[in-house]
Structure formats: structure tokens, C-alpha cells
Amino acid sequence: MTRSVLALAALVGGALAAGSATFPVGDSDLFWHLATGRETLARGLGRADVFSWTARGVPVATDQWLGQVILFGAYSSGSWLGVLAVRTLAVAALVGCVAAAALVRRPGSPVIAIAIAVPAILLSRFIWTERPELFGIALFAALVLLLQLEGRRPLYLAAALLIVWANVHGSFALGAVLVLLVAAHGLATPRADRRAYVLAAAGAVLSVVLTPSGIGTLAAPGLHLFDPPRQIQEWALPDPLTVPGAMWAILLGLVVLSACLSTPARTRDVIVLVPVALLSLLAVRHTPLFAIAATPYLVAHLPPALRVIAARFGIAGEEAAPRPRRVPAGIDVALAAAGTVLMVGAVVLGPRDPEESGFPSAALPLLPSGPGVLAQYDWGGWLIWRAPATPVFVDGRLVPYRGAVLADYRTVVEARPGWREVIDRRGIRWILVRPGDPVAVRAQELGWRTHARSAGFVLIAVSESSPQSRP
Numbered sequence: 474m475t476r477s478v479l480a481l482a483a484l485v486g487g488a489l490a491a492g493s494a495t496f497p498v499g500d501s502d503l504f505w506h507l508a509t510g511r512e513t514l515a516r517g518l519g520r521a522d523v524f525s526w527t528a529r530g531v532p533v534a535t536d537q538w539l540g541q542v543i544l545f546g547a548y549s550s551g552s553w554l555g556v557l558a559v560r561t562l563a564v565a566a567l568v569g570c571v572a573a574a575a576l577v578r579r580p581g582s583p584v585i586a587i588a589i590a591v592p593a594i595l596l597s598r599f600i601w602t603e604r605p606e607l608f609g610i611a612l613f614a615a616l617v618l619l620l621q622l623e624g625r626r627p628l629y630l631a632a633a634l635l636i637v638w639a640n641v642h643g644s645f646a647l648g649a650v651l652v653l654l655v656a657a658h659g660l661a662t663p664r665a666d667r668r669a670y671v672l673a674a675a676g677a678v679l680s681v682v683l684t685p686s687g688i689g690t691l692a693a694p695g696l697h698l699f700d701p702p703r704q705i706q707e708w709a710l711p712d713p714l715t716v717p718g719a720m721w722a723i724l725l726g727l728v729v730l731s732a733c734l735s736t737p738a739r740t741r742d743v744i745v746l747v748p749v750a751l752l753s754l755l756a757v758r759h760t761p762l763f764a765i766a767a768t769p770y771l772v773a774h775l776p777p778a779l780r781v782i783a784a785r786f787g788i789a790g791e792e793a794a795p796r797p798r799r800v801p802a803g804i805d806v807a808l809a810a811a812g813t814v815l816m817v818g819a820v821v822l823g824p825r826d827p828e829e830s831g832f833p834s835a836a837l838p839l840l841p842s843g844p845g846v847l848a849q850y851d852w853g854g855w856l857i858w859r860a861p862a863t864p865v866f867v868d869g870r871l872v873p874y875r876g877a878v879l880a881d882y883r884t885v886v887e888a889r890p891g892w893r894e895v896i897d898r899r900g901i902r903w904i905l906v907r908p909g910d911p912v913a914v915r916a917q918e919l920g921w922r923t924h925a926r927s928a929g930f931v932l933i934a935v936s937e938s939s940p941q942s943r944p
Contacts, residue, residue, distance in 0.1 A: 474622060478576040480805035481583055486569025487812025489594065491819035493601050494561045498553055499828030500602040502869040503544070505854030506537070507556075508861075510545025513538055518685050524857045526844030526864040527881075527899070528873035534693035535686045536643035540605025543641075553827050558820045560603045563611050565816055567601075568594055570614035571765055577621045578772040581796045589772045593764035596720045600761055609642030614765050616648045620655060620745060621769050625669040628656075632676020639680040643694035647752065647762065649677040654744045693872055698755070702871060704883070707758040721753060721760040727775055728767050734778035742770045829855070833930035836905055840932075845902035847885060849930075852905065866901070888915045896935055904933045 505524065512519050518538055522528045547555035575590035576583055600610055616634060619627040631652055638645035652673050659670035684690040701708040712718040728746065732738065738746075745766050753763035832855045833848075840846060842862040853868025867874045867882045874882070881895045885904070888911035895901075903924075906913050908931045916933045917923070925932040 474573065474577060475580060476802065476805050477800045478573055478580060480800075480808040481576060481587075482569040482573035483809040484812040485572040485587060486565040486567075487814075487816040489568045490561045490565035491815040493564045494557060494816070494819035494823045497824035497826065497828040498556045498560065498603045499831075500604060501831075501851045502854050503556070503603045503827075504858035505868055505870060506541045506604060507545050507548055508854075508857045509538075510541035510543075513542055514545065520686075522870075522873045524865060524868065524870075525853075525873065527866050527878045529864070531873040533870065534643070534872050536639075536684070536690045536693050537605040537641065538685060539637075539640040540608050540642055543608070544603065544605070552825075554820070554823065554825055556603050557823050560601070560607065561816060561820050561823075563607045564601050565812075567597060567607070567611040567614050570611065570618045571597070571768055574614070574618040574621050574765075574769045575772045577618070578769045579776075581798070582776075585776060586772050589775060590768050592720055592724055593761070593768045596717060596724075596764040597761040599717055600758075605642045606644070609638065609644035610761060610765070612638040612641065613644060613648060613762060616651070617745065617766055617769065620651070620741060625666055628669045628673040632673050632679075635676050635680035636683055639684050639690060643690065643697075644762075645680055646691055646694040647749070649680050650748060651745055652677040654748070655741055658740055658744060696872065696875075701756050702875070702879075705871070708756045710755070711753065711757050711760055717757060717760060721763065724764050724767055724771075725750065725753075727771055731771060731774035731778040734781045735774035736777065738770060738774065742773075746770055831929065832859075833905060833925075833927070833932070834859075835927060836925050836930055836932045839924050840905075841903065845900055846905060847882065847899075847901045847903070848905040849886070849907060849910075850882065866899075886910055886912050888912045902935050904935060905930060906933075907931070 508524065509519065512523065518535055520532060520535060522531045522533050543559060544556060547559040549555070551558060571590050571593050572587060575586040579586040597610060597614075600607055612634060616631055616638075619631045619634070635645055635648055635652060638648060656670040656674035656677070659665045659673075660667055681688055681691065686692075697708070703709055711721050713722040728750070749759075749763050749766040753759045832852055837860055840856075840860050840863045844864055846856075846863055847866040848856055850867055850869070853865040854870070856863060856865050857868060867878060871879075881899060883889070884895050885892045885901065886906060892912065892915075904912060904916065907929065908926065913931050913933065916935075919936065921936045922934045923931055924934055
């Protein structure tokens with residue numbers, strides 16, 4: 474990888490990361506990640522739930538422990554600005570790796586390479602949030618970049634990257650599969666550097682076991698893969714009628730078009746693209762992964778495919794990519810420095826406080842200590858951080874609540890048949906939901922006391938009544 478590729482990737486990554494730094498932190502899952510990171514540093518790795526009253530003591534996933542510690546470490550060092558800085562660095566790494574992977578495949582046409590990378594960068598924008606997931610996507614982009622490069626060193630780096638990634642986020646499982654497939658193909662190729670491929674495969678295997686939970690780290694990724702929670706938007710099937718779904722569908726179509734009209738793909742491209750394309754069919758959450766993996770292939774094969782189409786309409790086009798031009802070292806340094814300055818400046822001037830307007834802050838002084846509060850799913854993680862004396866009914870961690878707890882939550886909030894019985898059985902004493910939620914409407918009809926209300930939330934005390942009077 475040339476100096477010019479690195480410099481231009483640093484500029485693109487830094488510039489877009491600077492743009493992302495103008496938005497405050499405040500993802501709904503950030504707060505429970507922070508609380509978990511705090512618990513890990515204070516008491517050691519938590520393997521059982523301590524934040525809820527419905528699943529207390531139930532085993533929890535540990536596949537994001539390092540990402541959570543990084544987030545809380547950033548908060549401890551620099552408050553919310555520290556979290557913003559870490560998020561901005563992750564965005565810069567993600568965008569920079571996507572840009573570099575594109576430039577590596579077409580170094581003589583940087584404008585074309587970056588232009589083709591734009592859709593992947595835009596699609597990844599939907600996960601530029603302060604979660605370990607963002608770190609995982611950035612590491613995936615780094616892996617895709619390494620797999621574009623020849624030689625031993627990229628394979629060694631891929632092995633090391635997987636071992637770190639496995640402790641940051643469960644998405645490492647996809648990376649481990651891809652590296653194992655690449656290594657298997659390399660070992661089956663005559664005159665291949667077997668040592669490099671063996672070490673890459675070893676890194677993939679070690680990434681599965683060199684975690685606090687060992688092979689159990691695969692439990693959470695496996696659960697989401699084979700039984701995704703479709704009721705949550707990011708786990709729904711991709712919908713081409715939405716903006717991210719349309720971008721994903723267009724990229725998928727361009728890959729198919731390029732495969733039909735361009736020269737045959739490298740085997741390694743196929744090894745990377747096919748599994749990620751199949752994965753992207755399963756959930757919206759996976760579509761940015763496909764966009765990132767498809768970018769290097771499209772940079773190499775989409776222009777020739779478009780030339781074939783142009784030729785059929787009698788339009789002449791450039792037949793070969795120009796050779797990369799030598800750029801003075803001073804210009805490369807200036808480009809990289811410009812990206813860095815933009816990023817650092819944006820963080821320094823960035824918002825100091827989190828965006829919490831979507832959370833029921835006014836209800837906090839009224840919440841009772843101890844169990845008994847059922848709050849909106851999206852607010853659970855925020856309450857773990859802001860109201861630690863009030864354990865939650867459910868929150869964004871999802872894994873400990875799958876099954877009965879999540880089913881009971883939906884029954885109550887949606888006022889499904891039997892919702893009053895669930896309230897009694899669970900011992901729900903307070904309900905904190907949105908005013909338009911069915912349970913809020915039914916509670917109002919039943920005359921239950923409202924303790925606080927705003928345009929965004931309503932806090933209701935559950936009233937006792939005889940079973941005969943229940944609807």
C-alpha cells in the first residue's frame with residue numbers, strides 16, 4: 474500500500490469523521506454499555522445480569538466487554554467529549570479503511586475509486602453511533618482492506634486483528650469465517666506461502682477461544698444469526714423501499730451486473746463477497762457489511778462493466794486504468810495532516826453534552842427505588858445509567874430477556890389480551906411509556922393515576938382492581 478493511498482484515505486476519513494463530530498452522543502444503547510464498562514472496571518467482568526428486576530442473575534453476553542471498557546474509559550477521561558472523541562476516531566478508521574481498500578484496487582484513478590466507495594460510506598453512516606458495534610464495523614473494514622493486499626504481513630495483521638476484535642464485538646465471528654476461508658483456499662493453492670496462511674487460520678481459531686468466555690463468546694452472535702429479533706428495526710429484513718434498503722439493493726445489483734459483464738473475479742473476492750452478501754439478506758444491520766466488502770470489487774470491476782454497456786450503445790470509453798502518478802511526499806503529508814486537523818478541530822469544538830431530549834428526564838425524580846417499574850424498551854439502557862436505584866424491566870441488551878420477559882413486555886405495552894394478568898404476575902407498580910402506547914390509552918380509560926406527563930412520556934401508577942372488573 475503506497476504512501477499516497479494512506480494519505481488520501483486519511484484525508485477522506487478525517488474529513489467525514491469531522492462531520493460526524495458535530496452530532497452529540499446519545500445513542501439509546503450507549504448508556505447501558507457505559508454502565509457495563511463501569512461495572513467491569515470496578516468489580517470484574519459481569520457474567521450475570523445486575524441491572525434488571527426481571528432477569529436478575531440470568532447469564533449475559535460478554536462478547537463486547539473490551540468495547541464497553543473503551544467507552545467508559547473515554548467517559549472517565551473526558552466525560553461526554555471523551556465519548557465523542559472515541560466515536561469520531563472509530564468513524565475515521567472505518568471511512569479511512571473503506572477508502573484505502575478502494576484506492577488499492579484502482580490507485581491510478583483516485584476520483585473513481587472514492588466515488589465508488591461513497592455508497593458504502595453513506596450506508597455505514599447509519600451505524601456511526603457510540604456502541605462497540607461501531608468498533609466492530611471499523612475492524613471489519615480494516616480486515617477487508619488487509620485482504621486486498623498481497624504478501625505475508627497482511628495475513629499476520631489479520632490474525633492479530635481478529636484476536637483483538639473478538640473481545641470488542643461479536644461481529645468478529647464473520648471475520649474469523651472469512652479468514653478461515655481465505656486460508657483454506659491459500660493452502661490449497663500450489664506454491665502458496667503456507668506458513669502465512671497457517672498463521673492466519675491459527676489467528677482465526679484463537680480469536681474464538683482467547684476471550685473471557687472462550688467459545689461461549691459465539692453464543693450471542695449465533696443467537697442473533699439463527700433467531701434474530703425481528704421486532705427490533707435493525708434486525709428486520711432489508712426493505713428496498715427504505716433509504717438504506719434501496720442503497721443495499723442498488724449495490725447488490727451493481728455487483729451482479731459487474732459479475733456478468735466484467736472479467737472473472739479473483740477467488741479471494743468471491744470468498745469475501747458471497748458469505749457477506751448472504752448475511753446481508755438476513756437483517757438491515759448487516760447491509761453495511763456487504764457495502765464495505767463489495768467496494769473493492771466494484772472499484773475493480775464496475776468501470777469495465779460500464780464500458781461494455783457503453784460500447785453496446787456505440788459510446789467509446791477509456792479502456793485501461795491510468796497508472797498512478799508519483800506525488801511529492803510533502804503533498805501526502807499535507808493531505809494526512811489536513812484530515813487529522815479537521816477531525817481534532819471538530820472534536821474540540823463538538824457538543825459537550827449528550828442528546829437526551831428523547832428520554833423522559835422529567836420523570837427521574839418521581840421514579841421509586843427498587844423493582845416494579847416497566848419502562849419503554851428504548852429507555853431501559855438510559856435508565857440503567859440515570860436511575861441506578863430503579864432496576865429496569867427490559868433494555869437494549871436483549872439477550873437476558875428473550876422469551877418470557879420480552880413477551881410479557883410486549884403484552885403490557887401493546888395492551889394485548891391478558892395484559893392486566895401480566896401486570897399482577899410480574900408485580901408491575903409503575904408504567905413509563907409514550908402517551909400514544911396502547912397501555913397508556915387503556916390506563917387513562919381505566920382512570921389510573923398519571924404522576925407525570927409530557928409530549929414524549931407518561932408515568933402511570935398501576936391501580937389495583939378485582940379480577941372481575943378487568944377487561
